């Protein structure tokens with residue numbers, strides 16, 4: 131089973147959804163650092179969540195989820211772009227509570243003053259940042275609360291992850307366009323689908339493929355499946371972006387760095403790529419040359 135995102139529609143209804151499965155990409159990401167088990171599980175859920183949220187956007191660009199907290203867990207972020215490329219990273223201090231996990235609630239319990247940011251960065255156009263209170267005990271519940279309050283689109287989200295695989299499902303009741311559509315709606319449909327969706331178990335989400343999951347849940351409905359999209363690990367780092375970062379820290383800091391590190395070496399935390407800038411290259415970013 132590979133890394134996929136499968137969209138689905140319930141025929142003749144305003145209900146749509148997505149199922150995601152991540153395995154190879156998750157492995158690539160969580161083996162880059164020596165993460166504790168609970169952090170691996172959290173990153174798996176966050177990656178699935180961003181892949182699900184990315185599918186609800188109609189823009190070219192990327193969406194990221196970012197948790198920030200004080201206490202032993204510092205931050206985590208996961209990102210997905212319109213090409214289905216995902217990446218993620220987390221930072222925390224050793225904590226025995228992170229040695230075991232069933233779901234994201236293990237890390238959530240250790241978070242102090244946490245905030246979850248949803249960032250949408252279109253290639254062109256304005257950025258958007260939503261702030262979600264982390265007052266539920268797992269990621270899926272916090273995201274559902276966000277949809278209820280901010281977007282006012284009835285949404286159910288289920289996320290699951292172990293240290294090998296991760297899976298997620300999102301189902302939404304879209305707004306009706308007109309009264310005619312409103313009249314045609316089967317009023318029992320959404321409550322029925324909601325109850326069914328909640329029967330999904332962690333191991334079903336991580337081990338079954340999308341078709342099997344959808345059949346198990348909604349076999350009484352007519353489910354339409356467009357072609358699945360491939361998800362993969364991908365990093366957006368480049369020497370150009372590193373140059374921008376150097377410009378942002380300023381020429382004084384660059385000069386100071388060059389005194390003990392020449393050439394300057396920059397590592398991408400997401401993919402471990404290395405970028406080097408000779409003194410000449412670094413200073414030329416500021417229009418200066420070695421004298």
Ligand SMILES: [Zn+2]
Pocket residue numbers: 365366367398399400401402403
């Ligand atoms: Zn990178």
